[in-house]
Amino acid sequence: MSEAPTAVSAQPRTPDTALSQTERDAIDVAIGDLGLGAKTWVHLTLEQRARLMERLHASVTAVAAEWADAAATAKGLEPGHPLRGEDWLGGPYGVLTALTAYRSTLLKLARGQSPLTDVKTDAAPGGRVRAHVFPLGATDGILLSGFTGEVWFEPGVTAEEARRTAGLGQLAPTTSGGVGLVLGAGNVTSIPVLDVLYELLSGNCVSLLKLNPTQDPLLAVFERALAPLIEPGFVRIVRGGGEMGAYLTGHPAIEHVHITGAAPTFETIVWGPSTGAGEAATLQRKRENRPKLEKPITAELGGVSPIIVVPGVWTEADLRFQAEHIATMRLQNAGHNCIAGQVVLMSSDWPQRDAFLDALRTAYQAAPRRSAWYPRSTEKLAGAASDYPDATWFAEGTRALVVIGADEDATAIETTEYFTPVLGVVSLPGNGQEFLDTAVAHANEKLTGTLGANVLIDPQTQAALGDGFDNAIAALRYGSIAINAWSAFVYLTPTLTWGGFPGATLDEVESGIGVVHNALLLDHVERSVTHGPFRPFPRSVSSAFGAGRFSVLPKPPWFVSSRTGARVSEGFTRFQMNQDWVKLVATLTQAFRA
Template identity: 75%
Template sequence: MIDDLQTGARTWSHLTLDQRTRLLGRVRDSVATVAEEWADVAATSKGLEPGHPLRGEEWLSGPYATLVALDAYRSTLSALAKGESPLRGVKTDAAPGGRLRAQVFPLSPIDGVLLSGYTGEVWFEPGVTEAQARRTAGLAQLTPTEPGGVGLVLGAGNVTSIPVLDVIYELMAHNRVTILKVNPTQDSVVPVFERALAPLIEPGFLRIVRGGGDVGAYLADHRGIAHVHITGATPTFDTIVWGPSSGAGAAATARRRREDRPKLKKPITAELGGVSPIIIVPGEWSDADLRFQAEHVATMRLYNSGHNCIAGQLVLLSSDWPQREAFLDALRAAFDAAPARPVWYPRSDEKLAAAASDYPSATWRGDGTRAFIEVGPGDDATAVETTEYFAPVLGIVTLPGNGQEFVDRAVAHANDELAGTLGANVLIDPVTQAALGDGFERAMADLRYGTISINSWTAFGFLTPTLPWGGFPGATPQNVESGIGVVHNALLLDGIERAVTRGPFRPFPRSLQPKSLSRSGGRAFSVLPKPPWFVTSRTGAAVSEGFTRFRMDGDYAKLSATLIKAFRA
């Protein structure tokens, strides 16, 4: 297979940008052909039987995410083929700290309709100029005849679009053909992948293999592999780079780390998880606001049964917020109301047992699998702040302060106390955000995370292909944090620091209220009711499928029917 890919790497270097655009069009057609089976197999493999209200998750995080990414990459290739920058027509302005910011979502009217009120920004590293950003946009597609060799992608086991998107990014950003080693949890989806990605497999741009850690280790060390990319957990990354941390090889691993001599002798990039904060900025919220944002937080934790690297794990609340207890009551109710589902990811039982051991006072919500940990003033928050449970475990930590004082304290706490730098969520009402003004934006600039979501969830950043996805820059193999490098990034931008997403604090029709329209830093108006990815959405499964089918066929009549269902969420 690796020999075949070596030939494929040379073939890829002879394709023009137009040919690559058409090839991605063929992949798009094959993904659309298998989309229904893809969603069905993925949902069933996670214990979501036909008719389950959360099966829509597998439409959105599988074929939908793949289709919108393919469309975005095709648009980028088309621009480059015409001699244009992928940033042509994209509005740029200044972000705090001397940064350049590009408004990369929405870029089409249909995005503005399906995700009304949501925006996405790319913040470049300080010092990057607009001319530089436009000139370097395109990455390896600026030099399409230079082959990138054969890369290894060690696929994630939790979300089915991740390995597919990682493979496509290797081709687009690096001209690198790929051998994909699928996580065993996704073995059942491999036949679907093989048909969906047949246009890449046939010419030798991709091979797919199964197997456990031994197969991954063999491939990572293979002399024919030029680069490794992994989506997973820090311990797996460390084992690949440095060696085993226990057993017979532990002493040699420790010595290699001390001497900074990695076992892996080739470059590696990684997208890893962490403990994602949910910062609740105190304000004056209505009962409806409390319920909606409690369901929002419950979704951040319970989507995919908590088996997400971007699942919100730690809520930061103000002890001085008069509505603190009312919000916690609403959050408990939302945890109880979310539909029951299996906790399916391997070793989740151990993670839940660890949470129960770490926090004997935790309450267990819903069907008894959802841990609700309220860390008291004298309690030790270390475990919930540094352990990525990757299961339905939610911690609540209280900090003093109101207004800017609280925001600054919460930002510092997230930066200094929590493990990882992948994503942070911030919920703030429009009146409070307007009152804080530039101080709030400066605080967001101080928040050291790869994706910051304001009144939205970082999963929206994952789902938006024109945004980069990865940990905050600066990680090293010695201290990998939430990873090295980025993926997605369909505009193929260089010198990027982070993504920032913004959403409506209130859904339609409450978004029409005057106090919802005064927000600084982005639009607060939205015609979107409760989003279909909310775990409490009554029509989420049908709407998620409908949105995906629209991306497949562009049928506006059917989309109208889907939008009617959305308003019954």
């Protein structure tokens, strides 16, 4: 077994600078190590793999505080900033919960059981079967009270087939998936680690992880967190920019590529550059359906996420809470999320439309100040200003609200993933089912991407719509759908699946191909659906006497308006680290002060 090396690194370079021979040699050594690691992996039993998840849990726990601090500091969030909690949840929390869930799946498979053993399945609209995969235990129900999650399978898949095929690569643990390349995302620090884990467990594929340059400050943390995978040759980490990525995707020893990023990057990898000297060759390859990349690729690529606000009779408290909810969907992580809500679809006939817009402006303005830290943010904000010169700007010009008028063109806001704090409001006619059906069709046909959609609806209106509401949800062509929640909840819940809606192709990639996370290792998945409480505690108490969902959370810790979000997010993560119930009580006390 070879000694684990430090990460291969590339010095800053101009885009046209080729890799040095020293760098190429180091990459070849790393890939050679992975080739040996791939042979080692297939000899591990399922029980040994479960123990490996335990070792990883311990190694992530050991660096969790440093991880969260380094991630927040790199984004300009100084100690004490109220939004530093996002780097606990979007970093070590997401990985720790995934490791626990993967371990459970491996132990079930080792006992000859399906990962869906003891998981409720029932019918979903359109001849589908769904599995109720969250919560699966009392702890989840306590920490995230009022939230539930389902995985919907493709039409025609039976419950028996879903149970039989659950396990993916771990149903054939001695079949190697070879050496793969994971091109890590740069915006959320758990993404590259979770992608590496999924490659290993879904397809028995060891990984060369290339960090996005924005996550270079996390290199030492990742090396220690992933040490149990690095030591036996299951993972190697490299650094570098586009030239490094291009060399790796074309390397003959790489058998599979996974990318989390943007559609233009995917297009360049698969077909070639869309501008400059290589543009003609790229167009020729597309015409001939002859991709430049001659190996399988999976991808998660983001898009423009809708927030459908179904008209109803809302209290002033409802208006304020859901306005803060939408502000969170756009402003969390400074808007640098592939799942950030970007277009609010509202009814032009809703009597409370103006009141809700007022509440939304207030919430958007009041959210804590922060910098737009991701590369090209200034350029993208300038693009939005050019697209919509009448936009309203908040927080010293760092966030925009674009209310599309009756005669204005919504094309830019609906097709450009700004990846910065730019929020649009588009009005559509109708009330009740008419509006909902119109909004679903609009989201499907007008908005770029299929990654995630959000629907806000009060319990009385949802109950009145009945099957019409369920059928509308089934008609939404998105890989994750959040009802009275934000679809980022799907990302953070390991037993749910994360990816675009099925049907994407290399030349029409939409929000990507395949899924990740998926800790139950389910096959033939169509989408994940999560439900949350429309009203927080104590107003959720009314649900015990009528429609709606009860929750003990006054305000979820990921809300940008949560006064105690940073402390609660850290406390939730520390509970995943040590299962200390006494300290959890203190964390929940802080949650009640949100």
